[in-house]
Amino acid sequence: MAQEKEVVIRRLKTAKVMNQFMADYYYELDEASKSDNKKVAWCTSVGPAEILRGMGFYTYFPETHSAMLGATRMAVDLIPKANAVGYSPDICSYLTADIGAFLEGITPLSRAFPGIERVPKPDVLVYNTNQCRDVQDWFAWYAQRYDVPLVGVETYRNVPEVTPAHITSIARQMENIVEPLEKVAGRKLDMDTLKEAVALSRECSDLWEKCLAAAAAVPSPLTFFDGTTLMGPAVVGRGTQKAIDAYKLLLEELEERVAQGIGAIGEERYRLYWEGMPVWGRLSMHSKLFAGLNANVIASTYCSSWIFTALDPAEPFESMARAYTELFIVRSDDYKEKYIQDKLEFFKCDGIIYHDAKTCPNNTNCRYGMPQRLEKKTGIPSLVINGDLNDLRLLSDEQTKTNVEAFIEQLEERK
């Protein structure tokens, strides 16, 4: 029988630091939620977190919780619970898994962080539809359940170029949410704290960007699969010094690996780009599958979604408006195509994998001919795999495996 070969994946030491960061973060939130005088805001992952910091809110990001539901595979049993109360299996499985978990009264936080029994209760919910409309529906459900205010920013979609008109409109919307937030916070927005949060977010973003860029080295010190968990602090901790400290350590380790020529996997013969969301419940399986074929998935659009280069403390609202509108997910296909093309070149990729995530059209970019157009332009082969971020009922592991193996065979023929 053909021998299965041993798969070598070199874990980063700093992953432990990131895990500790997340533990501290959740314990702090838990404590805030139990106290009488601390306020908790729920925020979408690319929502205006800095404003919340400017008012002293403890900020919780439900998407990170949903990703945990996916990674622990708890989502599979929870999604149907939300389906049963009217949330279709065809919509965002972050939403359905999260609402399902709430209905069942369970959370992966209690498994990961003993002592935490439930997600922190919100005093207010804040969304930005820059990523999708689902977040608004999702938060609206909780606003009703908890009977707390819901405020948000409604963004443009499919933006080719971010214009001053976009910025003005979004900046005004952001300013408009300040007053209702102040009411909940019981205090005024402190402009100095806001500016500081914007400055810290920017620094965190710059460091995270450098960490991701380290993957341009051959061999790459990093994999996309590592990136999906290492990015935790960039999502939940942006605007804090602690996140910056964590990324400084990560960058140091990555640079050390690059200097020593140490790659993240045993042998890196093929370098791949991942477009779309991870399949959370299959992170480990996928990372082994690729590494076992000597292929390193080194870069992705997804992990780069928490880079906010436009943030500028001198102009907090305008720069937030720009940073949160400039994002890939908000942009037109022309922009997206050019963006991916540049990444393929920068990271010296041999191929690109598109994840067609059934329940997230917003992070799925292979449904309007992009793979074909990009392949024609760059000559870089592509593969589309069908799956989902959280709903494992929507994928076939065997098909994914065969597709990926066949794709690597195809790349091998070209070498």
Place this chain on the structure above:
Amino acid sequence: MTTKTKARANPERAPLFVGVDVGSSRTKVAVLDARKNLIGYDIRKSGTDFTATADAGLEASLTMAGGDPQDIAYAVSTGYGRKNVAYSKETKTEIGCHAKGCYHYFPEAITIIDIGGQDNKIIKLDEAGRRLGFKMNRKCAAGTGAFLEEMSARLDIPLEEMDGLARNSREMVKLGSFCTVFSATEVLENIRGGKRIEDIVKGLFFSVIKRVLEMDSLSEKVVMTGGVVAHNPFLVEMTAFQIGRSVLVPRHPQLTGAVGAALYALDLGQEV
């Protein structure tokens, strides 16, 4: 369904190169000599014990080839159960094996349409036989062999009679649905509506073709393979009509994956 003539043992034929394609429905074995001649083969139901089926298939193919297990220089397995073949030294994907097998018969730039038991594939090759890209059908079995099997069971028509029935259709019934379950409902509605079974079966063939053609665009030369193609020549004719040009079919359309695996075995066996 395979008719086999027992070839005489011929010491000059050794070494032998074996390819095994363990599909979800059938297991196919091909034995090649060093000159790439197909000298033995076998097709049987995969069942649940893939290892035993692959063993039995090998034994039958070797008997046909007039060879012995010790003549095997190299064996490669492919397909859904590729990891379960005890005597295989290497595995390759069915995409790779179909490509290699088809290019062996038609060495030019081709698009391969393989309609298998549980999945369909479209593979594009350049004139040197290199893969330009490939597509496998999505999770659903609509448009695959499993779809026709399901329908034959529901209509209570033996699978092997479907081709003849479709050929005798006078006015095809159009089925609109994507999904196997919905199609079954549509079929029942048509039966209730008094439609002829021949016309319904042709409609089923047409829906298989539609599912396949929407997977990818086709290049000039099209080759069709797979069990469904092997047993339903009329489906090939319908496809040719649909795409407006003739379709190439290798001599043993169901064996192409196994032949491709055997050709890989030949490459690898000669390397060692």
